[in-house]
Amino acid sequence: MGLRKKNLTVVPTEEQKKPAHELYPELNDDHEMMPPTVIKKEEGEGPWLVSYADLMTLLMGFFAMMVAMSTPDANKIEQAKKSAAERFGGTYEEPYKALEDALKKTLKSNGLEKQVQVESGFDGVTMTFTGTLFFESGDYRVKEEAVNIVNKLAATIQKEAKNYNIRIEGHTDSAPISHPIISSNWELSGIRAARIAQLFEGQGFNKKQLTMIGLGETKPIVPNENPDGTPNLENRAKNRRVMIKVFKDPQE
Numbered sequence: 001m002g003l004r005k006k007n008l009t010v011v012p013t014e015e016q017k018k019p020a021h022e023l024y025p026e027l028n029d030d031h032e033m034m035p036p037t038v039i040k041k042e043e044g045e046g047p048w049l050v051s052y053a054d055l056m057t058l059l060m061g062f063f064a065m066m067v068a069m070s071t072p073d074a075n076k077i078e079q080a081k082k083s084a085a086e087r088f089g090g091t092y093e094e095p096y097k098a099l100e101d102a103l104k105k106t107l108k109s110n111g112l113e114k115q116v117q118v119e120s121g122f123d124g125v126t127m128t129f130t131g132t133l134f135f136e137s138g139d140y141r142v143k144e145e146a147v148n149i150v151n152k153l154a155a156t157i158q159k160e161a162k163n164y165n166i167r168i169e170g171h172t173d174s175a176p177i178s179h180p181i182i183s184s185n186w187e188l189s190g191i192r193a194a195r196i197a198q199l200f201e202g203q204g205f206n207k208k209q210l211t212m213i214g215l216g217e218t219k220p221i222v223p224n225e226n227p228d229g230t231p232n233l234e235n236r237a238k239n240r241r242v243m244i245k246v247f248k249d250p251q252e
Contacts, residue, residue, distance in 0.1 A: 096120040124247025131240030154203035168244040173236035174217040174224040190214025
């Protein structure tokens with residue numbers, strides 16, 4: 001005998017029979033409703049922004065290190081100053097012009113303006129002396145008149161550029177040297193440069209300001225020989241020279 005399903009009737013209570021506006025008065029239009037609570041979500045920095053900031057920090061540190069390790073190029077710095085002055089209508093004063101004029105005046109007062117070439121640039125003033133003005137051929141002893149010249153030039157530099165550096169270069173021609181003590185032109189040029197440096201030291205310059213170098217016949221300004229291979233005596237005389245450069249320390 002199977003089970004027979006019974007029909008169930010749900011009878012609502014008196015409370016459930018009430019209309020909705022009585023059961024839920026907060027839904028009425030005239031009822032003052034509380035404003036909804038808005039929760040604002042704080043958005044943090046995305047991971048890409050943090051990575052970008054780290055990259056910029058690393059790059060700044062890298063470039064700071066490169067600048068600290070680099071040696072300032074006085075020539076480029078002065079060229080930039082000159083270009084800026086020309087572009088914006090300003091005036092540019094050459095950094096070594098006053099020293100150049102003072103040295104030329106000293107040489108002229110001693111009748112040497114035609115024997116000594118003086119040139120200034122962005123990186124210093126260079127004086128070029130023919131070898132015979134300072135030394136006899138094949139000798140490293142400074143001539144007496146050359147000592148007087150160096151002393152007067154040293155006094156001018158002390159007045160105009162006391163704390164500047166001085167670089168002395170010795171140059172020779174390509175003729176082989178015959179000397180009982182000195183074995184090469186390279187050695188001869190180095191000794192000559194050292195002798196000139198000693199004169200500047202004697203005039204009060206600190207050793208740290210002085211640099212001497214012997215280049216022998218490696219830096220000729222004109223060919224030592226003619227096209228047929230014979231010696232060009234006039235050119236060799238030009239190549240036998242001493243060059244003195246006065247310049248400011250680029251680190252200062």
